[in-house]
Amino acid sequence: MTPAGRPAGRPVGRSASGAVAVLVALASAVLGLAATPTVQAAPLSPAGQSSEGTALHLVTLRGPGLAGAALAGDTTGVLGSVRLLAQQERALALVGDPAPVYRWTTALNGFAVRLTPAQAAILADDPAVAMVERNSVRPLASLPTSAAAAGARNSGRGGAGVVIGIVDSGLDPTGPLFARSTQLGARPRDFAGACEDGEGSPVCTGKVLGARWYVEGFGADDLRATARLSAHDDDGHGTxxxxxxxxxxxxxxxxxxxxxxxxxxxxxxxxxxxxxACWNAPEPRDDGCATADLVTAVDDATRDGVDVLNLSVGGPARIDTVDLALLGAAEADVVVIAAAGNDGGGAAHPAPWVTTVGGTVGSQRRGDVVLPGAPDVQGAMVASRHVGPARLVLAARAKAPDATAREARVCTPGSLDAAAVDGRIVVCDRGGVGRVDKSAAVDLADGVGMILTNVRPGSVDVDFHRVPTVHLDRASGRAVKRWLATRPRGSATLAPRSSARVSRAVTRFSGAGDPASGVLKPDLVAPAVGVLGAVPPRPSGVRWDFVTGTSAAAATTSGAAAALLSRHDWSAVETRSALTTSTGRLRRAPATRVGSGLLLPQDATRPGLAYLLDAGDYRAWWEGDLRVLNTPSVILGPGAAVATRTLTNTTGRRLYFSSRARGFEHRVRVTPAALRLGPGESAAWTMTVTGRGPRLDDGWVVWRGATGTITRVAVAISR
Structure with a gap:
């Protein structure tokens, strides 16, 4: 992208650039209008509401930004920027020339501006305007950690020469995970981002090549007092x-x-x-990411030249302005990865140009409570060392003199008597105080371990406790207490299991797709429960934590995409095809919950076949062209019985490929049943559905190559 395009995407209210003023003046001259003044914007609330009765709105004009214009062969560079800004000035003139807060010219053509309801209606009725949306705050796609946790990750290579853009809550760059390393290889030459440090020390480290921040949509006056106006992470999620x-x-x-x-x-x-683009508010329920800030971040990331763009942020189950910005990123050949969301409802980011990732339970760190003369009891345990045999004691029976029985039962800090706890494993009930606070109370009283027991149905959780801990569900907790009641001086052992249990079950919170949409979502799933990651230093000194949510699944998939790009000279479309056609099967889970299946990064390195399309096809589809997108998935709605896709041989060899339909209750026939393709050669296949079956049926069309490659396309049939 040309340097002249860069300033047009920056916030007008915070750091107006001389270059953008010149471009706006040129655009205004084209129209014969006075240049719009770039003045400081009035303070906004998280929803973009000002004291003047206006609200911040996102206005997208028809047609692509500079990224899509390059695909279409239209004018780009300075002249392209002037052309887009002239269109923006024309739209602003319809509503009295208000000063925009942000302008976008790369991923899309539009702006964020404060409007009254009447002004918003005028622009919505303008044929040159594609979409008008009010600024809103979206949640990060993470939840309180539940179930058990994945262990430390152990791969050592992958991603050299690739830049991953993280649109999130910033980064804490301290520590070895983000330090400059000789293993990184040469610096990518095409990345043009900058380091905007704001308040605090620099974020860029050599590992981190660019850092920007956006707050005008959220509102600087609505931040938590400890928030820093910089790219530093105040939340921990981005890190x-x-x-x-x-x-x-x-x-x-x-x-x-x-x-x-x-x-x-x-x-x-x-x-x-x-x-x-994501911030903390005084009230945690108000935390999140304003859509105006998200769109500006995506616009800048596209202009900067990232290779993979990760958006671990929820959203509505419809295509909105954020997704239109992601369309521009896809047109710039960026691999776009986004989270499916955590409300258990419709999957966020339902656009076909986004690889939308749902969540599975994944690996689970487990541990046993070993009780002599009784079966072992299993729960969640993150500690790696054994404890015991050591005497067990119920917390309620180890009450400090000045504590209440209830305080002791739930192990409130300061409620335990060290004389009764010293050297013992304490059985604490869940509730009352935080889980980690309970183990801190045990540690303070010189206990050596804790058994945390649920007293009602609920999750078992992994945390970094002060003493080794096994968290048990209600039934298992009752079993331990019954055993202890008959052996008041009994001893037990807490024993971590040598290997983690792997579950391919999809989580209940993961967003599901709509079979009537014509696009299968999510595209795939990845581990989303108790995934280990680094965080900014906590008061306790801990720099690691577990995260649960489709945010973690999306981040894992973004890393897998970067590893593929570093190994192959692939386009974003080919990378997306490899990720989604090489997945593992999940039984008893509909395609609208899991897409093609479980991410298998190693299998994606040699897919054999690819489902390719021109990135310009996405915009044509969005604008109403009825062409069939050659996506690596299929949905057949009511009345539809035939679908066609085109595959391309990516092996570099002339090979024979055979097909098979798997998992359907309808009769599904694939023609031709087999293909012989030379390197880079393409051919179409057709699936035909007949017979009776359930209202929602799904399965796969599987192509197996002569060298053992397996390429699967997920199919959902809605009747």
């Missing part, structure tokens, strides 16, 4: 996502006195570019 996607390899995971192995991001040799 976790960056570490999961691309943290350096071989970093020791140490928490308190426990060593939990070595950690590596999915693409440890990749570089990072940070786009902070």
């Amino acid at each position: 976790q996502m960056a570490s999961i996607a691309a943290g350096n390899a071989g970093v020791d995971v140490r928490v308190h006195d426990q060593r939990l192995g070595r950690f590596s991001g999915e693409a440890p040799q990749a570089r990072l570019a940070i786009y902070k």
